[in-house]
Amino acid sequence: MIDLRSDTVTRPTAAMLAAMSTADTGDDVYGEDPTVRALEERVAGLLGHEAGLFTVSGSLANVLGVRSLVAPGQELLCEERAHVVRAELGAHAVTQGVTTRTWSDPRGHVDLAAVRRLMTPDAGPYLVSTAAVAVENTHNFAGGTVQPLDSLRALRELVSPVGVRLHLDGARLWNAHVATGVPLADYGRLFDTVAVCLSKGLGAPVGSVLVGPAAAIAEARVWRKRLGAGWRQAGVLAAAGSYALDHHVDRLADDHANARLIAEAVADVDPAAVDPSAVETNVVILDVGERAAGLVAAAAEAGVLTGTVGPGLVRLITHLDVSAEDAKRAAGVLAGLLRT
Numbered sequence: 001m002i003d004l005r006s007d008t009v010t011r012p013t014a015a016m017l018a019a020m021s022t023a024d025t026g027d028d029v030y031g032e033d034p035t036v037r038a039l040e041e042r043v044a045g046l047l048g049h050e051a052g053l054f055t056v057s058g059s060l061a062n063v064l065g066v067r068s069l070v071a072p073g074q075e076l077l078c079e080e081r082a083h084v085v086r087a088e089l090g091a092h093a094v095t096q097g098v099t100t101r102t103w104s105d106p107r108g109h110v111d112l113a114a115v116r117r118l119m120t121p122d123a124g125p126y127l128v129s130t131a132a133v134a135v136e137n138t139h140n141f142a143g144g145t146v147q148p149l150d151s152l153r154a155l156r157e158l159v160s161p162v163g164v165r166l167h168l169d170g171a172r173l174w175n176a177h178v179a180t181g182v183p184l185a186d187y188g189r190l191f192d193t194v195a196v197c198l199s200k201g202l203g204a205p206v207g208s209v210l211v212g213p214a215a216a217i218a219e220a221r222v223w224r225k226r227l228g229a230g231w232r233q234a235g236v237l238a239a240a241g242s243y244a245l246d247h248h249v250d251r252l253a254d255d256h257a258n259a260r261l262i263a264e265a266v267a268d269v270d271p272a273a274v275d276p277s278a279v280e281t282n283v284v285i286l287d288v289g290e291r292a293a294g295l296v297a298a299a300a301e302a303g304v305l306t307g308t309v310g311p312g313l314v315r316l317i318t319h320l321d322v323s324a325e326d327a328k329r330a331a332g333v334l335a336g337l338l339r340t
């Protein structure tokens with residue numbers, strides 16, 4: 001099977017498992033796990049922030065980051081397909097009392113005019129006050145799109161004077177960094193809090209890191225425990241994350257090339273399904289209308305797993321466990337099915 005459903009399906013490599021098995025550990029609830037602390041400091045440094053917190057998931061890192069910026073009853077603005085609003089099962093509302101309003105952009109980009117229109121900081125006793133904007137980079141459901149750096153800078157200039165703050169869901173920020181060459185810290189410093197995942201394209205089995213100001217991260221540490229997600233000898237997991245940072249960042253370029261290869265093969269037989277030049281990272285979305293469910297089922301029978309992400313939309317994500325050969329085979333299967 002070639003599994004293109006998500007980049008979360010990777011298995012730890014033998015070398016990663018070896019790094020995990022020799023990790024130095026301690027009780028992380030007491031702040032005594034050296035491998036966790038090293039990972040937290042490293043990721044904070046990479047993103048240009050003061051402190052970091054290792055969490056079990058990207059969803060938890062997002063909840064803890066957003067809650068540090070948005071009080072119960074205040075509002076978070078984001079794009080309508082953002083993971084924080086569409087795919088975290090309402091966690092921000094259910095656990096933190098955060099309300100959301102959204103803008104819509106075909107590529108998932110920040111729409112500065114929409115933010116300007118929606119944003120109502122200090123809205124008084126009647127309307128909901130906007131406290132923060134969340135940006136996703138790369139944007140998963142929009143097709144792994146990269147947020148243009150200029151527009152992120154303009155967003156920072158727009159919100160700072162009115163005290164609205166910024167959270168970055170950077171689950172795949174590594175992909176944006178590799179695709180554009182923009183240093184991670186150039187992205188990171190534009191945001192008050194940043195969540196990055198180690199268990200997507202980087203191939204670690206578990207883990208995300210939230211970074212931000214030291215005081216916010218100290219508070220997030222309390223909330224992580226409060227929500228039942230404090231952990232003990234988590235260094236075995238942090239070691240996988242550190243290994244992934246050492247060995248699996250640059251190779252994301254291979255995933256991007258493989259995604260482009262698949263998109264080109266599909267566009268050759270069905271140009272309406274995908275524009276290969278719009279494939280910027282490791283996500284390909286095929287717009288195949290009523291054929292979507294049939295395509296997913298037939299591809300699975302032919303050994304290629306994919307998924308749907310909306311009406312008529314089939315998503316493929318390349319990753320560490322998909323070789324160039326696998327990508328060619330998957331491209332052949334999909335092109336063959338769409339040709340018939």
Ligand SMILES: Cc1ncc(COP(=O)(O)O)c(C=O)c1O
Binds near residue numbers: 197
């Ligand atoms: C953009 C984005 N943010 C956050 C998450 C949440 O990560 P997790 O599944 O670790 O909670 C995902 C998961 O796929 C994601 O794609």
